[in-house]
Structures are given as C-alpha cells and as structure tokens.
Amino acid sequence: MSRNTQLLVKKLSQTMFVTACAVGFTMATNAAPVAISTAITAKSGPVFLGDSTDYPFSEAVRAGNTLYLSGQIGLKEGRLVKGGIKPETKQTLDNINATLLKYGYQKSDIVKCMAMLTDMDDFDDFNDVYRAEMAKPYPTRSAFGVSELAAGASVEIECMAVK
CATH class of the missing domain: 3.30.1330.40 (RutC-like)
Structure with missing residues (x-):
C-alpha cells in the first residue's frame, strides 16, 4: 500500500471514529430526557x-x-x-x-x-x-x-x- 493510501485510510478511520462518537453522544444526550419524562408522567395523581x-x-x-x-x-x-x-x-x-x-x-x-x-x-x-x-x-x-x-x-x- 502506498504512503498516500495509508494516510487516506488513517484520515477516513479517524473521521469515522469521530462521527460515530458524535452520533452516540447525540443519541445519549437526546435519549435521557425522554426516559426521565416518561417516568415522571407515568406517576398517577392522588x-x-x-x-x-x-x-x-x-x-x-x-x-x-x-x-x-x-x-x-x-x-x-x-x-x-x-x-x-x-x-x-x-x-x-x-x-x-x-x-x-x-x-x-x-x-x-x-x-x-x-x-x-x-x-x-x-x-x-x-x-x-x-x-x-x-x-x-x-x-x-x-x-x-x-x-x-x-x-x-x-x-x-x-x-x-x-x-
């Protein structure tokens, strides 16, 4: 594999890793309030x-x-x-x-x-x-x-x- 190809693979791997982390973080951030909200609204009144x-x-x-x-x-x-x-x-x-x-x-x-x-x-x-x-x-x-x-x-x- 040529040096340029190795650099390109490395850059793509880093980009994919950062993107996957960002997507995971965004999903976790957006998912937490939904779970909390569901728990709160599930309570019944007196x-x-x-x-x-x-x-x-x-x-x-x-x-x-x-x-x-x-x-x-x-x-x-x-x-x-x-x-x-x-x-x-x-x-x-x-x-x-x-x-x-x-x-x-x-x-x-x-x-x-x-x-x-x-x-x-x-x-x-x-x-x-x-x-x-x-x-x-x-x-x-x-x-x-x-x-x-x-x-x-x-x-x-x-x-x-x-x-």
Whole structure:
C-alpha cells in the first residue's frame, strides 16, 4: 500500500471514529430526557378513598405508595367508647388498623402518627396503650395538647403509612 493510501485510510478511520462518537453522544444526550419524562408522567395523581360522609374529608388518600389517613377517634358503632383515655386510645388504634387493612396496608407500614390529647396529663396512659398496640420499630410521632376534639373525644390520632 502506498504512503498516500495509508494516510487516506488513517484520515477516513479517524473521521469515522469521530462521527460515530458524535452520533452516540447525540443519541445519549437526546435519549435521557425522554426516559426521565416518561417516568415522571407515568406517576398517577392522588386517589381519594372512603365512603362519602356528612363531613368534608376523605377517610384516606393514597399518593404513590403512601396512604394518608384522616384523624380517627374512639368511635365504635357510631358512639364514643366509654371509660376514658385508655379505652378510647385502644378503639382509635383499632379503627386505624381497620382502615389500613381496608386499603391493603397494615400497622407495620405506618411511618408517622400525630396524636392529639385533650388532657396532657393522660399522656402516660395514652403511651401505655400505644406501646401495647404498636410494634417496634415505632413510627415517628408527634403529640399535641388540644382544647377540644370532635364528639367529645379525649384522643385523636392521624397516621401515614408507606408500602
């Protein structure tokens, strides 16, 4: 092969290599946003769950894998259980569990709870029942003292669960 032919082959090889790299880079650059865009648009919006009631809220809302529960109180068969903070806390947690199960979750999926108590002197009794009903590792939790709750309840608990 002559020297001119060797130089020509070398130049063509370099040009083809640079062109192939440029095409590959352009394809990769243009392909990445399409994959990201598809993933983002594939997400669905929140799903509002629960029977329609006389009150303006949903029983639960599922957004992705997270289930947000409305606050629960110690109602059983439409009436607040009697006996104070311990039976109310137990019934409240039973109601939360029933709601979780209804939508395919369980207590171990709970990641956050917010408790509202009308008397912070009941905090230790509340914790006794909460500890007995919930398993380790416990979800994160906040507790607030409030002046009044619906239906004269002593405790209301709101939770979030993730699968």
